[in-house]
Amino acid sequence: MFPTPIEKRSRGAQITYQSLVPMALILWLLPLLAVALFSIRPGVDFSNGNYWGMPSSFELFTNYGKVFFESDMPRYLWNSVLITVPTVIGAVALSCMTGFALxxxxxxxxxxxxxxxxxxxxxxxxxxxxxxxxxxxxxxLYDTKMGLVLFHIAFQTGFCTLFMRNFIRALPYELIEAARVEGVKEWRIFWYIVLPLMKPAIAALSVLIFTFVWNDYFWAVVLTQGPDAQPVTAGITSFNSQFVAQYHLMSAGSLVAALPPVLMFFLMQRHFIAGLTLGAVK
Amino acid sequence: MTTAPEPPAQGWLQRHRMIITPLMFLLPGVAFFAVYVISPIFQSFYISTFEWNGLGSLSEQGEFVGLQNYRELMADRNFEVSLWNNVKWLALYLLAIPGGLFIALFLNQTIRGIRLYKSLFFFPFVISQVVVGLVFSWFYLPNVGLLNVVLGWFGTEVNILGNPDLATYGIIAAGLWPQTAYCMILYLTGLNAVDPEQIEAARLDGAKGPRMLWHVILPQLRPATFIAFVVTIIGALRSFDLISVMTNGGPFGSTRVLSFYMFEKALSEYGFRMGYGSAIAVILFLIMLIFISYFLWTMWRDERGARH
Known part of the structure; x- marks a missing residue:
């Protein structure tokens, strides 16, 4: 292992390391922690100039409640779901096929x-x-979710095909040859032999594509324009102009918009990282 | 690949199944990709030779102007600023690679809870760039932003996003945050797979620290470095969200890059010049093509090597 495992170092080095890691982490996430702190403050703190002191009251539920019940945020979130989920299904389905063929x-x-x-x-x-x-x-299809979905499926198929094809290449080829000798039809080989083996790849790609598409902003502003179709990345800008300079609400809104991929990542961590680092190891 | 010998009495479909099957499987994916990705590239080249406001059809409402859009670009001061900013993005964004390696080396230990630490270090990458942009623009706020509060203790202060000389660097720093996390995870995976016997052998030869890293570890991390390089270059040239959210191109257009300027020209309140916008996109595409060709060439070489 490189660098030298810390267990092989002196006691002092171990203690230093163990306290250094959390400190580095706090420093690393500082901008985000600051926003999280903003989001639980009452609005009056900002007008009083109390940005960084103790919050004068604890308003987590008020602020996030406002985001969920007094703004278009739930609509944007739901739009994001309706754009992201079909895209994941479509792109993964198409690329299972292209990956198999290639x-x-x-x-x-x-x-x-x-x-x-x-x-x-x-x-x-x-x-x-x-x-x-x-x-x-x-x-x-301008300003519809369908318009965005179709484009995203097409574009993500590129990355998914790269992924699937390399994954299938690594499967034992003898399996397919054996099936052919048995006279199994090609499409049945795909459906009954290859597809079940692709489950880990499908899981990894699904979480990755979910994150990519959920976080897309460019195509959202190019292909949609109102709360009927816009996903949350684009919606957050209108949200912010509705609550301009109300930092407690803007920061709560941003954290809500960022949350679904974060949850996805923590729930499906192993698959996520396996997908992202494909090819990083030979 | 060896095909089992075919009995003679088979239908046409059956005899050609090794070519028909892949074609059928490819058809939907290739069709989608061709319509939405491949063909638009060529269309953009074509549109870039027109003056067109995007209304009506190109052939009726557009006016063919040949290379006029490109000539105009050469004299466009904003184009020059954007191009120059792209160079800054490219150069500075690459810092994510050594940065990611550094954090990966720092975290490649087995203390209690290290898995959670690794996840938390990685997690800026999962957040959308729009939110990263918002988070950093609040972090940079003059007077009240956390950065200036800290700088205030040292009796200084800086309005990063309001200063035309600094704004681009401020945005790049924000972009480096998730990008470094990405490179870190690539290297952590790579470090996991480094051959322990080689390390032991090198240790016996007295190699350690930076020498070990350079001569023994980094060569084994080459695949991770290649991917980090690819995603970082692509990410740098794709930068759009952060600029749009943090400065909207300002102050005084000083943070524009080609991708943003193209959008401004073609779709925002500055007018609907689809032809001119496409010309900018073509230039950006050609820059990207240099890198894409290099990536593909490398992958092609590996692919050949992998064949038996």
Whole structure:
């Protein structure tokens, strides 16, 4: 293990390390902790200039209650759910298929199609913006959740294909050959042999895509404009203009907007990290 | 790959199943990707040769102007500022890689609760950039922001986002926060897989500290470094959310980057110049293409090497 395990160092070094880690963590999360502190203060603290002292009262429930019951926030959150969940399902489904095709079969153009997916995944969004917006307007999906979902599915399929194909490549190929010798049809190989083995990849991709799409802001402002369709990342700016300079509410709103992917991450940590670090180890 | 010998009396479908099956499986994904990602790239090149306000169809309402948009770009002072800011983003964003490595080395221990610490260090990456932007703009607030409260103890103060010379750096620092966390997790995973025997062998040879890191550990971390490099470059050139939330391009347009300027020109209150916006996007795409080609070339080489 590198660096040298701390257990092999002196007692003093161990104690220093054990106190250094939490201190570093607090320092690292300081901007966020500051916002969390803002979000439990009463509004009157800010007008009195009491930004950093003890809160004059503890208003966690009042502030977050306001966010949930006196603003459009729940609508935006729900929009985000309705955009994110179908995207995850769509992109994962499509890429199970593309990944299977590219990972199992040898045919001319295989690598070319694979690299097209990778390359497309890296392009700047702006090169897609005008045509995609135009297309969405033309088919009547501008300012709808469906318009966003369709684009996200298409775009995320690039990354998902990269992921799935490499995952399938690492599966034991003998399994498929054995099935073929037995005369199993190709689509049944996919459905009964490969798909069950892909469960960990599907879990990892689902949490990753959930986070990516939930956190998207650019496409939200390009393809939607009102509380009917806008997800929470875009909604938070309108929320902030509704409660301008009311830091206790703005910070509570931001934390609420950030929360779902955070929960997702802590619940599905192992899958999340496995997905994110795919390829980091050879 | 070896195909089992086929009995002769089979239908056309059955005989060609090794090509039909992958085609059927690819069709929906490729179709979606072609419509929403591949074809728009070429369309943007085409649109960039028009003067068009986005209303009506391009062929009727747009006016073909050839390379006029690009000529205009060359003389556009805002374009120059944006381009220059992109260079700053690229250069400084790369600090996330050594930063992430440093934190990973710091946390690669087995004390009680270290897993939770690692998760908490990572967690800025999970938060949306919009919220990161808000969090940091409050952190930077003049007089009352936490940063200035701390600086106040030393009798100084700085209005980062209000100062055209500093604002971009302030935004990049905010961007480095989640990006460093990402690089950290890549390196933590990489460090986990470092061959312990090689470390022991190197220790016996008297290697330790920075020498060990440089000669023994880093070469084994190369795959992690490559991915960190890819995601950091892409992230730097994609920066949009933070700028939009923290300064909206200001003060005096000093924090614009190409991705933001493109959006401003094409979609915001500054006018609907789709052609001009597309021209900016094309330039950004071409810059990105240099890196994409390098990434793909590296991946292609590995892919060839992996074949038997």
């Amino acid at each position: 990972g199992i079969y040898r045919f001319r153009g295989n690598l070319l199609i694979f690299f097209m997916f990778i390359a497309g995944n890296f392009v700047p969004f702006q090169i897609l913006m005008v045509p995609v917006r135009d297309l969405t307007v033309d088919v009547g």
